[in-house]
Amino acid sequence: MFVCNSVMVRWGRLTPVIRSVRRLCTQPEQEVIVDKAALSKLRKKTGFPMMKCKNALAQFNNDIKEAEKWMREMAQKEGWEKAGKLQNRPMSQGLVALLEVKSSCTLVEVNCETDFVARNEGFQELVVKLAQACHKNFTNGDLQKAVVAKEELNSLPADGKTLGDLVALTVGNLGENIALRRAAFLRNDQDTVISHFVHAAGPAMTKDGIKLGKFAAAVKLLVPNTEAIAQEVCQHIVGINPKEIGNWSAPVQDKKESKKKKQDPGVEDQPKEVYVEKRLFDQEFLLDSHKTVREYLQSNGPQVVDFVRLECGEDLGEE
């Protein structure tokens, strides 16, 4: 009876169908004999469940094209119905996807019930599509960083549908509860660099340039203008004349030694010994006398501005 009701809504297409619909409505058993070859072909082409293919063919009198068209239109609605039925099932598995371009980086987490589905190509294609759609939406906005939760995400648009629609379609296809749990976004600035790391529970998976795995992290670093710094150090070397580089790690003892030397009871005849630092790192920086060269270099190294980490199936303390 479900079949009858949904077809009734489409007035435009009732005429060729009315005869078979009437038969369906009046008699519980379908009189239209479904052609086996047609059923096989339709099933192979669309991959929709057997029973639904058969019902569709019965409705359209073994017309494969019409049946296929109708099923694809119905797929969205049926997807939502199935999603509604399954929505309370716990989802502990899934995938995390990371899309990075030079100017920004998007991470999404999509959950499902079993890890069989997480390995399935159809599910992975969904995750890729969702990542691309989220990325498009975020880059068009003006957020610098965002971590967005389920409710907002499902209403984002993607090619005329919403993300929630895409997920529902796949739920209908795979028969498991699937959800787009959260998404994160990091935007790059002029003087920063973004990078990422994705960990998959097996060999690395990449689809359409998007990396898939169980864990993903993105980091934004403030990177110094290395050329300018190098020039300044060169200027210092010309000016202060170091003889050797010295140790990167600041020695503590030297200060005591140099203090000791100064405290030595000096003979009045001898001129005062001025300790001249010959090691580059310990010299007072030419352009900033408050710092040693070492301190100047350390304060101008790369700095972490921001980071995001997504773990698939993480316990976030939600319901």
Next chain:
Amino acid sequence: MAAPLRTVAFLNVKKIINFPCLTLTKRRICGTNIANLNILKRRRTLFSQVEVLYSTTVDGKEHCNIGTIGHVDHGKTSLTAAITKVLAETNPKINKFIDYSSIDRSSEEQRRGITIFATHVSYETEKRHYCHTDCPGHLDFIKNMITGAAQMDGAILVVAATDGTMPQTREHLLLARQIGLERVVVFINKADIVDQEMLELVELEIRDLLEEFGYDSINTPVICGSALATLNGDEGKYGKPSVRKLTETVDSYIKVPKRNVDAPFKMPVESALSVPGRGTVLIGTISEGKVKTGDAMELLGFDKKIQTNIIDLQVFKKSVPECKAGENVGVLARGVKTDDVRRGMFLVKPNSKKLTNYFEAQVYALKPTEGGRTKPILNNYMQPMFMSLWNLEACVQFHANTPMIMPGETQKVNILLSKSMVVTEGDKFTIRENTTVLSGIITQALPMSEQSIVGFNKLRPIQMKIASGNSAVIAKREKNKKK
């Protein structure tokens, strides 16, 4: 050993083997026997819950481990309940009907510290005793393989006729391949609500898929039926008779690897004794093959390969001319010194086994909640590896494209040992820091690796300092001065 093979089935291997049988006086022999008999009696009552660990026969019947794979909503649990119902009717004394609601689908068990989601049901047909396992996920099946006492021998793939094969059925078959299942039986469920044509089409689809994954698409049995109808007591074509047919097919189609008495002789050495005036006796339980006095043998392990001959075989202080797999014996070997022998070496037929220090294994990294690490494991992880009879330093080397293993994950890795040993496919091991970090199973023995890592399997040469007369005297005087 004295205990007949069938009762061995009830006991934990460790409990039986560690009693020395040769140098005991009569009193001690009696003592250990009686103690063990008590254990036998206690364990007998727990049989229905105890997994068969050691033997492949139980009460004279062959034992088989099978599992069900398939989509969550296609009726795996109903089918399991239906099988128990049908078998409970044919043989109510041995089998009990376990209904759908009693099968706990979210049951968790702890094995060797690892948490696995698995449901176990056991039942018996005329021919065999079965242990039926169902796991919700891919990882759980892998964990079951790594920690389970026995390997899965076959699986029942459940597909609902209303849906046909789902996209994730491919992943189910991939898993079956990964855990080494050679044969699967297919059960098409919900067959009573579709017509014959659809059943044929679904069967064709399944056969195509089996072909794709390297299974025998022509000979794999496909049975149509309805688990629900069976549970409702339907005697029609798709009711109980279909499930009966399923059990019979599983009996005949799924093969159980038999403990091979025709395989070349292999015996792990558990301990060694020196019998004054006669030589060294190696004690262990023969795992494969037959042996008789006078046979030439090789003693392999810890980089050593010793050729020897068997002078005498003893079982419970009595000389026997011949022994076969399953028996605990003392082997008097010619030309073997007690210093040469170590627990964990293997006595094998000459040229049947090779020493190797390199093999491939499937490992699972334990989660912090299971007692494992919190930090991920990086490449070239070196820690002691523990097998049942020996332990050595091992270096875990990842395959390409694997930067690390997070706790809670499973991965295929290569392991390099510090000394070469006899390794067999299917052997289980653990790698420990202070607690168990990795639990694994050997999947393939690889040829000896040439890798030489200083401090691991290659020691730096130590410079010998020979104290010459004069300097030694001076050094001693200085030492005494300081005192």
